[in-house]
Amino acid sequence: MLIAADNLRITNRSIQAALDQMDPGPIRELAARCVAAGAQAIDINSGPLSRCPEEKMTFLVETVQSETTLPLILDTSNPKALEAGLITSKNKTIINGFSLEPRKLSGILPLAKKYHSDIIGYLLFPNSQVPVDEADCIQVALELFDAFKKAGLENEQLIIDPVVAPLIWEDGMRHNRGILSVIRLLPELLGFPVRTIAGISNLATGSLPTDTKRRLECAFLPMLAAAGLSMALINVLHKETLKTARICHSFLNPGVFSWAEI
């Protein structure tokens, strides 16, 4: 299981300010901290970038890739920003992402084909609602894969995100139990070892004590890992979550358990 950093996000005020002022310093510094912590990919969550999308995403990608050659996960719903990022990036890219939502299918998915990029597909209904039941998740996965293939993409480019639900949602944990099965079933369902990703920070959003948040993440992450999750999107500066992700990797790797990794 690879570890991707979700730290570089526009909801972080210092990143928002740095982007407003086109100041690379804080962005580069945060990217460097993620790399030092052991991130194996960096999610750049720019938000929709309604003003100057191309310029802003170009700046973000250039800044991060001046610090690291790790894969960049370009996390925006704005096709203009996304395309600018894909053009700018010298690093491997992962588009984050598309779903059955019509404007994602028409605006985002074709960019994966055009730029030979990997792409994350969310298991969401076309109206962006989260399917609670496992059966609905599976139906959505089949439709998503169908759209993905019709766009002319190769199986190896797909990474499915079954969407971890916040526990504060009424049906959040029922949905999350379902995605454990879905992650386990997907390779057989789609007929190839499809990769999966999950955003762990989604689980414990809201006003919870920090140690409770970490404990919830550190209990759910091993369940996802044992189900076969390929990539965990986490806050890599949260020491406990990071250590748990590493232990999961070391536990589940077919090699001999390695103390060096934990």
Added chain:
Amino acid sequence: MLIAADNLRITNRSIQAALDQMDPGPIRELAARCVAAGAQAIDINSGPLSRCPEEKMTFLVETVQSETTLPLILDTSNPKALEAGLITSKNKTIINGFSLEPRKLSGILPLAKKYHSDIIGYLLFPNSQVPVDEADCIQVALELFDAFKKAGLENEQLIIDPVVAPLIWEDGMRHNRGILSVIRLLPELLGFPVRTIAGISNLATGSLPTDTKRRLECAFLPMLAAAGLSMALINVLHKETLKTARICHSFLNPGVFSWAEI
């Protein structure tokens, strides 16, 4: 997933001393702490009790059941001690346990029939070695179930322990990965929803820093829980492990996620 306390063990010096002096105080006090922490069963690990086995186990059971009505897991390889415990216990009992080892089959297994007790069956070879491969675990499970049925017991009395291996064993984690599959497969393999138990404290034995031990336990326990483990045998006075066990229960329970439980 139920939580059973592994705290009451003869390797705890104060318990050894209390048993030597037949002093109920420290035993009762530890049992009370386990109950207060939220244990749902108490393992009484007396060791083999080579001297005065009946008297010692009777004393242990009487002392613990003076404090709690929780099920007692009678954890000894000595049939004399075990039978005394079964006669003395007013609480529900679980014999811990039998295996394919000939003296366990002849000396321990019949006591479950005689006293209508639940019994734990270990997935071990007849020579008490741990099978590393999943296929061997499954073969052992089938032979164990066969012996169990031949002893005239009811399916509902069986609890299978796939034996968590210490990570310091060369093949420890390979075995542990296998038991995740085994726990998942057992109900279908045996044709009924067989219960399972695992001793989590076995995982991180040896001279490791305490926080590393807890972190390893807290990563493996959710994997076991998500595989369907029925009962986790843990040190209930280890706060992090206990909280993780509770979160696992709350995550995986078919009801709505309950904040009250964590």
